[in-house]
Amino acid sequence: MSVQIPYIDEPHPVTGVTNAKLGVWLFLASEVMLFGALFSALITLRLGVNDWPHGYDILNVPLATLNTVVLIFSSVTVVMAWASLKMQNLSRFRTYMVLTILCSFIFLAVKAVEYGHKFEHGISPATSNFYAIYFVITGLHGLHIIGGIIVNAYLLGPGSRMWKTQPERFTGRIECAGLYWHFVDLVWIFLFPILYLL
Amino acid sequence: MTHAEHTHSGHHEMPFWRKYIFSIDHKVIGLQYGITATFFLLFGFFLMILMRWQLAYPGVEIPFIGKALTETGALTPDLYNALGAMHGTIMIFLGVVPMAVGAFGNYLVPLQVGAQDMAFPKLNMMSYWVYFVGGVVMMSSFLMPGGAAASGWTSYPPLSVTANNAQTVWLLAMVFLITSSLLGSINTIVTAVQLRAKGLSFMRWPVHVWAQVATAFLLLLAFPPLEGAAVLQLVDRVFGSSFFLPSGLYIDGAKASVAGGGNPLLWQHLFWFLAHPEVYVLILPAVGVISEIISTNSRKPIYGYKTMVYSILFLGFMSFVVWAHHMFMTGMGVTLSSFFQATTMIISIPSVIILTTLLLTLWGASIRFTVPMLFALAFLPMFAIGGLTGLPLGLTASDIHLHDTYYVIGHFHYVVAPGTLFALMGGVYFWYPKITGRQMNQFLGKLHFWLSFVAINFVFMPMFLMGSKGVSRRLYDQTGYSHGAATQSWNVIMSTAAFVLLLAQIPFLYNMFTSWKWGKKVENDNPWEATTLEWAASSPPPHENFPTPVEVYREPYSYSPTSRKVRPQFSQQEA
Amino acid sequence: MASGHMSVEEVKKHTRIYWVIFSSLLLLTGVTVGISYIHLPFTYAVILALVVASTKASLVALYFMHLISEKAVIYFTLALTAFFFVFLIIIPWFIPWDFATH
Numbered sequence: 047m048s049v050q051i052p053y054i055d056e057p058h059p060v061t062g063v064t065n066a067k068l069g070v071w072l073f074l075a076s077e078v079m080l081f082g083a084l085f086s087a088l089i090t091l092r093l094g095v096n097d098w099p100h101g102y103d104i105l106n107v108p109l110a111t112l113n114t115v116v117l118i119f120s121s122v123t124v125v126m127a128w129a130s131l132k133m134q135n136l137s138r139f140r141t142y143m144v145l146t147i148l149c150s151f152i153f154l155a156v157k158a159v160e161y162g163h164k165f166e167h168g169i170s171p172a173t174s175n176f177y178a179i180y181f182v183i184t185g186l187h188g189l190h191i192i193g194g195i196i197v198n199a200y201l202l203g204p205g206s207r208m209w210k211t212q213p214e215r216f217t218g219r220i221e222c223a224g225l226y227w228h229f230v231d232l233v234w235i236f237l238f239p240i241l242y243l244l
Numbered sequence: 245m246t247h248a249e250h251t252h253s254g255h256h257e258m259p260f261w262r263k264y265i266f267s268i269d270h271k272v273i274g275l276q277y278g279i280t281a282t283f284f285l286l287f288g289f290f291l292m293i294l295m296r297w298q299l300a301y302p303g304v305e306i307p308f309i310g311k312a313l314t315e316t317g318a319l320t321p322d323l324y325n326a327l328g329a330m331h332g333t334i335m336i337f338l339g340v341v342p343m344a345v346g347a348f349g350n351y352l353v354p355l356q357v358g359a360q361d362m363a364f365p366k367l368n369m370m371s372y373w374v375y376f377v378g379g380v381v382m383m384s385s386f387l388m389p390g391g392a393a394a395s396g397w398t399s400y401p402p403l404s405v406t407a408n409n410a411q412t413v414w415l416l417a418m419v420f421l422i423t424s425s426l427l428g429s430i431n432t433i434v435t436a437v438q439l440r441a442k443g444l445s446f447m448r449w450p451v452h453v454w455a456q457v458a459t460a461f462l463l464l465l466a467f468p469p470l471e472g473a474a475v476l477q478l479v480d481r482v483f484g485s486s487f488f489l490p491s492g493l494y495i496d497g498a499k500a501s502v503a504g505g506g507n508p509l510l511w512q513h514l515f516w517f518l519a520h521p522e523v524y525v526l527i528l529p530a531v532g533v534i535s536e537i538i539s540t541n542s543r544k545p546i547y548g549y550k551t552m553v554y555s556i557l558f559l560g561f562m563s564f565v566v567w568a569h570h571m572f573m574t575g576m577g578v579t580l581s582s583f584f585q586a587t588t589m590i591i592s593i594p595s596v597i598i599l600t601t602l603l604l605t606l607w608g609a610s611i612r613f614t615v616p617m618l619f620a621l622a623f624l625p626m627f628a629i630g631g632l633t634g635l636p637l638g639l640t641a642s643d644i645h646l647h648d649t650y651y652v653i654g655h656f657h658y659v660v661a662p663g664t665l666f667a668l669m670g671g672v673y674f675w676y677p678k679i680t681g682r683q684m685n686q687f688l689g690k691l692h693f694w695l696s697f698v699a700i701n702f703v704f705m706p707m708f709l710m711g712s713k714g715v716s717r718r719l720y721d722q723t724g725y726s727h728g729a730a731t732q733s734w735n736v737i738m739s740t741a742a743f744v745l746l747l748a749q750i751p752f753l754y755n756m757f758t759s760w761k762w763g764k765k766v767e768n769d770n771p772w773e774a775t776t777l778e779w780a781a782s783s784p785p786p787h788e789n790f791p792t793p794v795e796v797y798r799e800p801y802s803y804s805p806t807s808r809k810v811r812p813q814f815s816q817q818e819a
Numbered sequence: 820m821a822s823g824h825m826s827v828e829e830v831k832k833h834t835r836i837y838w839v840i841f842s843s844l845l846l847l848t849g850v851t852v853g854i855s856y857i858h859l860p861f862t863y864a865v866i867l868a869l870v871v872a873s874t875k876a877s878l879v880a881l882y883f884m885h886l887i888s889e890k891a892v893i894y895f896t897l898a899l900t901a902f903f904f905v906f907l908i909i910i911p912w913f914i915p916w917d918f919a920t921h
Contacts, residue, residue: 049269049360049788051439058438062890065363065438071893072430075900076468082907083472083514087487090510090911102855114848122841125883129837132830171485175505178485182476228883235875239868243855437892465903513910564903580913 055215070222074229081233084183088240091175099176101242106160110242113156114234120149121231124198124224131217136209139220143202146227150195157188180241187237190230197223266373268365269787273372274351275679280376281343285665286749288334291327293746298324300739302721321720325394326410328718330385332397333414336522337421338379340660343668344529345425345463346375349432349456352675355778355785356450358441358794358814363434371427378420385413396718398515401488401508405480406495415478422471429460436460441777443796447553448813450776450800451546454553455532458560459525466521466564473514480506487511509574516567524563526660527627528556530667531598534620537674538602540774541617542609543808545801548601555594555601562591572643581640588638595631599624610808614772615689619670622697623663630658633708648718651711654704662700669696672756677771681783682763688755695748702741706734773810775800780814840882847875 052058053065061068092098101107127142164170164177171178201223208216267273297306298319305317314320319327354362362368385392393414395404404411436449436457449457476487484503488511491504539546546552568576568584602624611617633655636642646652669692676684710731715722722728722735770779778785780794794814802811811818825833851871859867881887886897 049365051359051361051363051365053438061437061892063438063892065434068438068892068896069364069367069430069434071896072433072464073426075896076426076430076464078900078904079465079907080468080472082904083469083517084476086469086514086907086910087472087476087510089908090507090914091487091505093911093914094507094916095505107852107855111848111852115845118841118844118848121879121883122837125837126834129830129834132825133827171479171483172503174503175486178479178483178487181483182479182485186475225884228879231883232876232879235879236872239851239855239872243851243868244861244864461899465900469907507914507916509914510910513914517907517910565906575915576913577915 055212055218064218066218066222067225070225074225077229077233081183081186084179084186085236085240088179088183091179095175099174101240101244104176105180105242106163107242109156109160110238113153114238116149116152116156117231117234120146120153121228123149124227128217128220128224131209131213131220134213136206140202140206143198147195147198147202150191150198154188154191154195157184183237183241187230187233190233194223194227194230197226266369268361268369270350270354270362270365270368271679271785271789273368274347274349276372277342277346277350277375280379281339281347284334284379285339285343288331288339289746289749291331291334293742294319295324295327295331296735296739296742298720299722300736302723319720322391322394324720325718326392329394329396329399329414330382330392333382333393335660336397336526337418338375338382340526340664340668341425341522342375344526344664345432345456345459346372346428348452348529348533348668348671349428349459351679352778353432353436353453353456354439355678355781355789356453356776357436357439357444358777358780358790358796359435359439360788360790362431363438364431367427368431371424371431374420374427375424378417378424381413381420382417385410385417388413398519399477399511400515401477401480401511402490402493402495402500405477405488406500412478412481415474415481418474419471419478422467422474425463425467429463432456432460433464441794441796444777444813447550448796448799449553450532451535451549451552451556452529452532452776454556455528455535458556459528462521462525462528462560462563466518466525469514470518473511476514477511509571509576512571512574513568516570517564520567520570521560521563523656523659524560526664528560530623530627530664531556531602533667533671533674534602534623536774536776537616537620537670538605539801540674540772541612541614541620542606543612543773543803543810544605544609545799545803546601547604547607549799549801551597552601555597559591559594559598562587562594566591566638569638569643572640573647585638585640589635592631592635592638599628599631614673615684615686615693616670616674618690618693619666619673622693623667623670626658626662626666630655630660630663633658645714646711648716649711650707650715650717653717654707654711657704657707661704662697666696669752674772675778676756676759676763677766678769678778678781678783678785680760680763682759682765683771684755684759684763688751692748692752692755695751696745699741699745699748703738703745706738710734770810770812775802775810775812777814779812836882840878843878844875847871847878 051065055064057063057067058065123142123145127139127146130136130138130142169177171181201219205219206216208219263269264272267276294306294313297304303318305311306313306319310317314323350362350368354360388408388410390408391410393399393407393410395407395411395414399411399414436453440449476485479485480487480489486503486506488508489500489502489504489506490508493500493502493504535546535552566584566587568580569588572581572584606621633651637646637652637655673684673689676682711717713727713731715725715728715731719725719728723732766783769781769783772779777794777796781789796813797816798811798813800813802813803809804811851868854864854867854871858864886893
């Protein structure tokens with residue numbers, strides 16, 4: 047291809063960022079608004095009724111706490127994966143990336159257990175508005191986790207071939223994937239107290 | 245670029261499906277958007293022709309095709325509702341936005357900033373195909389048992405939540421369309437900001453680029469809340485939750501069996517949080533297109549370029565904080581109404597400034613009355629009528645009378661139809677030589693313009709009168725009411741004019757297709773003597789747009805004040 | 820500088836910070852869970868929970884996402900987003916409910 051797009055691996059001299067980084071931040075901005083709308087819905091529903099249940103009464107706080115720790119840990123591992131590349135250490139990058147993906151699967155497994163408990167008791171979004179918003183927000187968050195797994199697995203597997211040819215660009219990709227992953231963590235940091243602890 | 249000599253023959257012959265179907269070239273994708281959107285615009289228009297027949301001749305069989313649609317040959321009330329909902333949805337989400345943002349933004353933004361392609365070409369391709377799938381899903385709603393989605397383009401609950409299954413399809417399609425817009429807007433912003441040619445500082449951007457970037461920010465930040473709301477409504481419909489269904493809901497006199505506890509106003513807030521910025525998504529690219537056409541054809545710089553740019557940015561910003569003026573009648577309270585009434589009055593200021601700068605550009609100009617310029621000149625008063633008739637709707641007192649009448653329909657159609665669509669049609673005439681290397685036929689263009697211009701005013705002007713008389717916008721047959729019967733004769737005029745408007749598009753479409761092959765060849769790459777970067781590329785531009793990088797030497801719209809000679813951004817000479 | 824060229828020593832310094840942040844996040848998670856067991860009055864519980872969550876979120880954003888040393892174009896985007904986000908969040912307080920109970 048003769049088309050050459052500049053600022054893929056080096057930052058733009060004026061803006062100081064690469065295309066991908068600006069792109070991923072714009073994407074995260076839209077994600078903020080998406081989850082913002084859902085939080086707005088949650089607050090609306092909650093303000094509208096007197097008998098809104100306490101999350102700690104009907105949801106599993108220990109499991110959610112475990113998941114919080116798992117996600118926070120995965121956030122560190124993904125940023126460490128990026129730092130390892132910065133230190134030219136591909137094998138350490140691999141270790142951290144594997145850890146990240148492992149954490150994502152643990153998170154999903156715990157989530158599945160939680161959902162399973164609810165379904166066993168015949169609880170669904172139709173049960174009450176609390177459960178409705180609980181399932182929608184955690185479900186959408188879960189989809190984001192799955193998306194993250196796909197991206198991270200690609201970058202760990204076939205995507206990592208780029209390290210040999212364009213190390214700068216590959217490091218940039220890991221940083222962007224990391225930004226997304228931190229955002230998923232960030233959403234959970236708010237979800238956890240709002241749904242489970244109040 | 246080091247291998248400039250390879251670029252012309254370098255990428256060999258790509259197979260047809262890579263070059264024209266799953267292309268990653270922003271120009272091909274822009275055309276794909278344009279062609280698809282044209283189809284949807286015509287289809288949406290056609291739905292309206294069916295409805296206008298019913299409005300003019302209630303209960304009378306539709307000629308030729310009526311029997312194929314219904315048993316009696318006349319529209320049923322249910323079908324009328326469905327057509328109304330689908331007309332709005334198709335025109336806005338599948339027609340005008342993809343045309344203004346997808347087609348014009350995609351084709352022109354990279355060229356106008358001197359880039360070789362969009363920043364993320366594959367994402368660009370994906371955004372088109374996601375849009376395409378969304379369009380197909382939306383169309384499939386017509387095939388659902390019970391007919392297409394019929395809850396209006398606004399899909400207000402509880403009606404939409406309890407409607408038939410076509411509504412589920414509508415919501416799924418919206419999720420696709422929103423996703424497509426998000427991908428596209430990220431691409432536009434990154435391209436415009438990062439891929440600027442050497443010397444192209446922000447204040448040298450053509451107004452069209454500013455408009456597209458502002459639009460992209462609106463799409464980026466306003467669309468996700470609707471995506472969230474669509475997901476909530478989907479869950480309401482599919483899993484039986486009650487986000488938007490209140491307790492104690494009665495349908496057809498019987499208590500509905502819903503969990504309740506939800507609030508239908510939540511949907512309205514989230515919907516209008518998108519849908520008001522959406523209005524500016526429709527109008528800003530048009531302003532950009534019009535600025536290019538007016539400046540070029542009046543041989544003058546935009547009067548107050550910076551004022552124009554700041555107005556566009558302020559307009560985009562304010563468009564986020566006026567949404568609830570669509571909800572004055574919901575009983576949301578005086579505090580909120582007053583706030584949104586005030587912001588609505590404020591937002592009219594930048595709109596008027598934009599219009600004024602365009603008007604003042606004409607002052608003392610040596611105007612060339614080309615076909616695109618005719619459309620641009622028509623845009624100014626049409627947009628003014630559309631905008632100014634919005635003020636009474638933005639004030640709570642007068643809105644009580646006008647809300648949900650034909651006055652509203654007249655108002656926003658003046659903004660979008662003879663406003664945005666005229667701008668985009670002008671844009672097609674204006675950039676056609678760039679896209680094909682050939683001019684469109686001027687006579688057919690003028691025929692198209694004058695017929696459309698006269699007809700469209702006969703369609704929408706009576707709506708203001710009818711609305712002032714209190715005729716509701718959603719009536720299937722207004723003759724049952726005395727005030728409706730009194731104004732029924734206007735419906736015949738409007739419907740006839742709508743049909744003439746449809747016919748007036750025939751010379752346009754004919755012109756567009758035949759000129760591709762047989763149009764007059766342009767003698768150089770800058771036939772209009774315009775100033776912006778897209779005219780530095782050859783016509784049609786090669787895959788990489790600019791085989792040698794372009795450089796920018798001055799602000800756009802530079803013409804010699806005495807000789808009116810053009811001083812393009814890409815030319816070093818002072819002319 | 821997050822995306823610029825950093826020396827190995829600089830990166831190492833960063834990685835030490837990451838682990839410090841990690842332990843702070845763990846600590847704050849413990850705090851927020853602990854508070855929930857006290858069953859404070861609702862208003863206080865909400866305020867405390869949100870303060871802790873915002874602190875955690877800021878730590879993640881500033882250090883893991885490198886916002887502490889980001890470029891103006893990113894700040895601009897996020898400031899715009901934050902502004903409109905606030906509007907989204909205050910919507911609920913303006914939604915009347917009385918029509919539902921009448």
